[in-house]
Amino acid sequence: MPRIYVALDIEATGMDPERDEIIEVAAVKFRDEQVLERFETLVQPRRPLPLAVSSLTGLTMRDLRRAPTFAQVAPRLRQFVRNHPIVGQSPDYDLQMLAAQGLELRNPVYDTFRLATILLPDLPAYSLASIAARLGISVAQQHRAMADVETTMAVFLGLCDLLREYDLETLRRLADYTAQAGLPESDVFEAIYRELAEQGIGALGGALAERLRSTVPGVSHAAELVFLLPRERPPRLEPTGEAPVIDPQWVAGLYSPDGPFAVTLSNYEFRAGQVAMAEAVTRAFNEGGQLLVEAGTGTGKSLAYLLPAILHAVERGETVVVSTETLALQDQLYAKDLPLLRRALEAAAERDSRLARAARFRATVLKGRANYLCLRRWFLRQREPFQSRAEALLAAKITAWLPQTETGDRAELHLSNEEQLAWAQVAESEGACVPNRCLFHRRNQCFLYRARATAEGAHIVIVNHALLLSDLLAESRVLPPYRYLVVDEAHHLVEEATQQFGFQVTHDDVRELIRRTLGVDHVGRFVGALGELWTGLAAVPEARARALAQELGEKLTEWWPRVEALQQQAETLFLSLGDIAQRHPVENGGYDRQIRITEALRHETAWMTVEEIGQSLTTHLRTVVTALHWASLRLEELPESVRDELSELMTELDVLERRAREMHERLQEVLFQPRAERVYWLSWRPQPPAVSLNMAPLEVASLLNELLFSRLETCVLTSATLTVDRSFGYIRQQLGLADADELVVDSPFDYATSTLLCLAEDVAEPGEPGYQRQVSEALINLLRVTRGRALVLFTSHSALQAAYRAIKRPLEQEGILVLGQRLDGSPRQLVERLKARPETVVLGTNAVWEGVDVPGEALSVLVIVKLPFAVPSDPVFAARCEAYADPFHEYAVPQAVLRFKQGFGRLIRSTRDYGVCVVLDRRIVTRRYGQLFVQSLPPCTVRRTSIVQIPRLAQEWLTRHQERLAASTAATEGR
Structure with a gap:
């Protein structure tokens, strides 16, 4: 590529072009791999440098005081860039900052981030450093402008080299698609396409295409060619026909201090709770039935159930399904725990033939x-x-x-x-x-x-709860047959079943059905499956096909006005539903609203209007069903050769007919024929505007028993949070597991010694005057003395934002960085910043109450601002409350306790951890039900105290443990 490019990057005081200022600019002018010229300067800001920026860049106000102003820098930068294309990593931000400070550049702009998302689809993250690492480019420094510019240039050239490995037809399509998307990067695809074409490279270029050239001559598009070739089907798992009983004590011995785990795995710790759980799981596989296991943090529950599952699956030649809720645990099981188990089993294989067979287990994620x-x-x-x-x-x-x-x-x-x-x-x-x-x-x-x-063909199949449950409704069309199941993160099963056994209908669903079925393009031609069928039939020389094409053409003219009317009525229906939602304010609902469709709502005048529109809409929807069914039946009358030619369209017609029938049934149910055992509601969101009709079952226990538990030989359900005050009663009732065996495995961590639980007695209750001010002051005073190292959990984003605004400036003036979920990044990004810089406070909501793992001193303080009760106006929660004589104590409190335990579990993640958990909700002290929250936790050191005393207590606790840890480390080094 002989063209000259300019790689550009800036550093600034923040992300807002209207308020923030540029503090550094760097650029490199290059042609191919040759650097032609460099530009680099610091820029003097008018306001102090924020702590977050200083911590990222390493720059201080001392570095910037003698730098030129941006007004002095701008003319030189414009002269440097001239009219050359600009290359940057997400450069829109840089250009907006430059424009806001008076330098507007209208050059073509090529984004390495966007190119990488197209060309490197397997990256877990797309930071500049991640892209560079994938391309084998070393990165010496980050978050300084010139270092980032040099990396950006190398990344751009590396991505261009990747493009040269594609065949010409793929490049042609990439250029066309990115041009249709309005991306300037289409110029890059076009340039490399022309470069390869001019060099005389044939229609098939690249390693993959070269391998396939001789297989199917004449095919130009490598990506399509791959899928014209038949592939071997993987072998199935064959049952051994044996059902040996596996000795639980023999299994327990494998976890012993001299067993294969201890011998093979570094940092392996013998844990009695893990052994007890493994024995119980082994007995469950031997004897059948259901087993509930609460395994406290640090138990090592994954290895406790995986080894018995593998031994069972291999000996019997039967699949064991392991279901989890989160992607993180799926990845841990498949990429970490199972390989560790295989290593341990292989190491012990010579001593025991059973372990040798087990070491050959096969696993997959589905x-x-x-x-x-x-x-x-x-x-x-x-x-x-x-x-x-x-x-x-x-x-x-x-x-x-x-x-x-x-x-x-x-x-x-x-x-x-x-x-x-x-x-x-x-x-x-x-x-x-x-x-x-x-x-x-x-x-x-x-x-x-x-x-x-x-x-x-796998012994262990790892799935998520959503697939496990949706597959039950689909009559096992994805999962292979199985009789043995382990449900990890089982506290999520009710919530996921509620979602999977319900449904949602949106305006987009109706629009998509119409688009795929029948429409008219800008020149008046029929499109969609029926339109394509008409065109396809007309092109077939067979007489019956052409006759059907003529008949279908007449039908399309008859159907189109009804489909058009369906489109208009769908628009009117969802606008009317949106109006209803906006007229019903919801407690704690914010801008997004969920409105339960009750009998009272159905008698409102506005709902009667909805029903009138719905009657007409469902009538026209039946026309769509009839049209699709008619077309499918008539196609079956054609010769097989014609049907083979139109097979894709025939499949699409079948699919659309099922979709239309399902949509008709769902709309009929929600609008006109509600069922007593179900709850219905509207969801409304203002930006972007969206309305949906929703259904969920009032209870899922009977459905789970009918569809899942009754079909299984063995089901093990485990989590760190299944009991309330050490009782499984609530989760048994929710899941319908009256006869399940149970086991509570306490955490091996010494919470009484390591954890101080401070319960504020004198803070205002949520909603009372002065509550938000007291919470903010308590956070500032506490986090000032602990120097951050904290995670603060909220139950709503609005409460998080209020605290963020109140505490950010006071704490950052003292060098303590404050980061908010969705305000400063994703939970994963914020946690990584906390690990890298412990003098940080992370404020989080729902996604941070579980799954966050920060071992060590970086997280020493956990604050639970409010007890995590469900929003009373939530339609499913409100409807389920009606089934209880005492809904608050029988349903709301146990649900909140389990959530509370999840949040508490973020603090102590290893035997060396210590910390302070602070609860700023006095209901935990003043209300009788508050005792359940405390009694459901591991036995900590508990202090009921005033918010004024909490900082002192926390500081003393943390200082004492720091000194003890330092002394222990010194003694170890001395030996």
């Missing part, structure tokens, strides 16, 4: 069908024009990714929220496939069914 690309829908979708920038950009990402992927899993792609929505158009979905008609399924190319076939 996800819900919506995670997998549907090749039929993908190639069908390419025939239609893109309706949005997100659809075109998604097409570019899939095009670049297809030659690389083995799984077709969207987790391998970096997708924005808009692209995630567009993914639904090309993803596998329930009822969207007729396998015996699908070309890709017949050739074993279908990603979903290859994943399922791999699972059929």
